[in-house]
Amino acid sequence: MGRSVIIDGSIVYTDSSEILSNPGFESLLREYIDILKEKNSQLLRTLEAFRIGDNYDVKHLIEYLHLLTLRNIREITTIINYVNPDDLAKFVESFYSFWRNKHRFMIKKERYTIDNARKNSIFFTAVIIAEEFKNLVRNLYRTIMKNITPDDTNIIRQLPSGAQVTFLVDDIEIPDERFQSFTNIPTVWGAIFDPPVIFYTKSNKRKGVLPVVEKEILSQIKLDNKEREWFLVPVLVAELLVYVFVHREYLSHAAGLGNLFQFANIVDIKSKKTSGVLIFGLPIERIPDYKTEWKNGVVFKDGELYVGVIPALDENDYFGYMKKTMLTLHNLIRIDQGRLPVHGSMARIVLKNGKSGVAMFVGDSGAGKSETLDALNRLEEVAYVDVIIDDMGSLDILNGRVVAYGTETGAFVRLDDLPPGYAYYTMDRSIFMNPDKINARVIVPFNNYREIVTPTPIDFFLYANNYTEVHSDDERIIFFDDVEKALEVFSAGKRMSKGTTSEEGMTESYFANPFGAVQRKEEHHKIAEKFLRKMFETGVKVGEIRTMLGVEGYEKEGTYLAAKTLYKLIERM
Incomplete structure (x- = not known):
């Protein structure tokens, strides 16, 4: 079954x-x-x-x-x-x-x-x-x-016993001739959650970097759905239309998409061109010319279309593979467009005295991006933190200013480094993944689609350093004097691993972004230099924030101290 x-x-x-x-x-x-x-x-x-x-x-x-x-x-x-x-x-x-x-x-x-x-x-x-x-x-x-048995109890527990998620589906034809071999697949256009929604998956970590291979692939894969095994979830990653085909065994990850991205509607399907495709849960024998280095996923460049494939293996049964493949597709497309994809978080921080600033934190998983935003939100002096980007966004230049766009309407949050009450606070609208394991995660919506796709000028562009131990407030946030030094730090992408992937200890990842940037390093580097120069020209403060999330003993206090320092900088703006 x-x-x-x-x-x-x-x-x-x-x-x-x-x-x-x-x-x-x-x-x-x-x-x-x-x-x-x-x-x-x-x-x-x-x-x-x-x-x-x-x-x-x-x-x-x-x-x-x-x-x-x-x-x-x-x-x-x-x-x-x-x-x-x-x-x-x-x-x-x-x-x-x-x-x-x-x-x-x-x-x-x-x-x-x-x-x-x-x-x-x-x-x-x-x-x-x-x-x-x-x-x-x-x-x-x-x-x-x-x-x-005799019923001698006075206690009744209303245990979750029905459907965790109800999907509304329809037979919606994809207006793209490249999908002729994908037939009779119902399209998910709506979902109803019955919280608390808890899924236990076979894996709880993501491994490796997705290789990008130039290969005609879509015409070689056939999904006829005779066994009613496949579902199509069309989503908007920023404004990009991505078709996600999910095998029924991995429907928990399709449910996760509902809390993370905007479902595309019929108008989007009929009016937008296909930007990307993801096939999640395809048996390896059905992947043409399968290679073992593709076992944790692969992205094919099929003409102008990027197609991600996640093989049906137990080690890939983790929502991180769904999310990161989607974002890799997004980032590759942005690089082709000459825009800068950014692996990071961004928020508008509004103080109670009326002042505000938009800060973007760049860093890989476990660097302290989300945790710092959460710490800011708990400061007495802060009125509210409006999260616009939780994990991935892109930069463009509009009217002479660097502006940012988000991709997700929700967050895939690691619970281990957040306050214990956070899980309970979000329980009524969240999807929990393996809550009893290390790297336990929750997928929680945090913003509306319209706001994340609205261009937002940035004030601070900060690399999230989770490994440097500091003891003075003056050292918690430092700013670079020139583009070359900034490019060196951001390009190195150093961090202390927090167990969110298979990596351990001090690691490096080009621009903290193994999701497209490292696969297109040469093109990305030219774009990154262009955008950093524009930031220096237009007064965006480019620097490094020391979260100390990877420093033993400072896992909780470090992000709080960094948040406090950023608040003081905004207050002086």
């Missing part, structure tokens, strides 16, 4: 018998019993009454469960050989947990509409169907348990 369970959203579930008689329920039960057999679990003794040789009569077991929705176990002992109530209760409880540990998605096919009233009606109906299904699953579990 796989990790992802698809629930048919076209059915209005009104009775528990509709769940028990559903082929999906039988498949789920068979899968669970097979797992118990592999483990030689003690829970199998519950099913002795249903045993036939080395197998079990699953249909008979389902009929028995159906009877338990109507009558007490003691009343039906004459219908089948004795089943120990205590053992059966443990079996049902464990099976219920097995279901809840699945990634659960409801798919509801609805025609996309630009009419807001009609769209709201579609969402309202989908919410009701999802709620009815969730309540029915809970009630089925409770009714069966009540008829197995």
